Amino acid sequence: MQAIASGGMTAAGSEPFIYGGYLEVWFRCLKLSKQYIHNCRTGLFGSQGAANTFKLFGCLEHFTLREWWHERGCQNFGRSLATFKVRLVVAQRKKTSCRITLDVDDETPTELVGDEVSFLVQQMRLLQAQSGMLSSAPRAWSIYKSRITPEAIKLHLDVLEAHDTIKHNAPSTKLWRIGEQIGLNPKAKTKIGDAPKEQIDKHIKMGQTVSELVRKGQGLVANACDGVFPRY
Numbered sequence: 001m002q003a004i005a006s007g008g009m010t011a012a013g014s015e016p017f018i019y020g021g022y023l024e025v026w027f028r029c030l031k032l033s034k035q036y037i038h039n040c041r042t043g044l045f046g047s048q049g050a051a052n053t054f055k056l057f058g059c060l061e062h063f064t065l066r067e068w069w070h071e072r073g074c075q076n077f078g079r080s081l082a083t084f085k086v087r088l089v090v091a092q093r094k095k096t097s098c099r100i101t102l103d104v105d106d107e108t109p110t111e112l113v114g115d116e117v118s119f120l121v122q123q124m125r126l127l128q129a130q131s132g133m134l135s136s137a138p139r140a141w142s143i144y145k146s147r148i149t150p151e152a153i154k155l156h157l158d159v160l161e162a163h164d165t166i167k168h169n170a171p172s173t174k175l176w177r178i179g180e181q182i183g184l185n186p187k188a189k190t191k192i193g194d195a196p197k198e199q200i201d202k203h204i205k206m207g208q209t210v211s212e213l214v215r216k217g218q219g220l221v222a223n224a225c226d227g228v229f230p231r232y
Helices: 002-006 011-018 022-032 034-042 048-057 065-080 110-129 150-169 175-181 196-225
Strands: 085-090 098-103
Touching (some): 011 065, 022 150, 034 196, 048 196, 098 110, 150 175, 150 196
């Protein structure tokens, strides 16, 4: 992993690390944003944040995550991969401070350790000095932690994508039907033998679940396009 710090890590070698985390769902938010695609096509941006996001990600419309990583992503985000195993411990009572622990063997050059610590401290300072969101320190993506987890973002985007597809093909589809089709909220799924009132109550609850997930998914996509991530 020392190749990361020395600049020798290739796109192919680093590709396995980009899946399942914040970078993947950030990329997906932008792919789902019609506004971002429009910005890329026209070269016109409604805010500095949107322009900054374009500088980082570029045009995504015709790229898979893998293709984008090899074409552009590794160049802009590859240095973000921690050279060593990193643990960040945030103090409970002093939320503006944290402890960074690196697991390093005895043969590792001290210069390499120093470079890694300097990079991590710089990224943490950017996060704490600004909004605390990944868009404030995009090169901290591999060590970033938020109350909005990558798994939660993925769920919201899955529901948003399913909702938009179903509504496009069958506009009259009820929200509760969408929720049942994609297996949301098992407690709100109707069963054979449910009384009419029980069915209505479950339909309402399932519809509310879908509506809330779609609303937050739309917020994630819109904010990502405007250079703010992750925020509902």
